[in-house]
Amino acid sequence: MELHRGRLFDHVHLRVRDLEASKKFYRAVLESLGVPFGGEFPGAFWADEFYVSADAPPTEKMHLAFQAPDKDTVHRFHAAAVAAGGRDNGGPGERHYHPGYYAAFVLDPDGNNIEAVFHGPAKRSAASVVVSF
Incomplete structure (x- = not known):
């Protein structure tokens, strides 16, 4: 088991009805x-x-977003999730959250909103350059 430092969450625990x-x-x-x-x-x-x-009442109304490395992966995620029993909750496409936000949404077997998101290619502008001293 590998210990990670510097991430926001140590782990996410989802409880389900049907394991x-x-x-x-x-x-x-x-x-x-x-x-x-x-x-x-x-x-x-x-x-x-x-x-x-599956050790307690199921988690409800969770929104969980997985990172995707590209748009093709977002498409694969959506197709695989629906084929494995998920329900479409928004097919692959651009979203309004920020330029380049490309995502798909599927409801898992318990109705949680599961997303795969690609944030687009990194773009650098004068406003986004970080300077450290």
């Missing part, structure tokens, strides 16, 4: 994003900092 349905959904989602499945034991599974269990 097998969620495992099928999240395996497909993670695979489409190039994230390896971490492992499982009775009642739970994980990948990197993402932990899923």
Whole structure:
């Protein structure tokens, strides 16, 4: 197990109603994003900092966004998630959040809003250059 420092979250724990349905959904989602499945034991599974269990009432109304390296990955995410039991909640496309924001949304088996987002190519302008002394 690798310990990461400097990230905002140590882990995210999602509770689900049907572990097998969620495992099928999240395996497909993670695979489409190039994230390896971490492992499982009775009642739970994980990948990197993402932990899923069926040990309490399910998490509701969560919005979870995964980073995607490009637009093609956003498309693969959406197709894989829908094929694995997710419900479309906004197909791949540009969003108004900022220029270059390209995302897709799917509801997981418990109705949580799961997103894959590509923030576009890095653009540097005089206003965005960081100067350190």
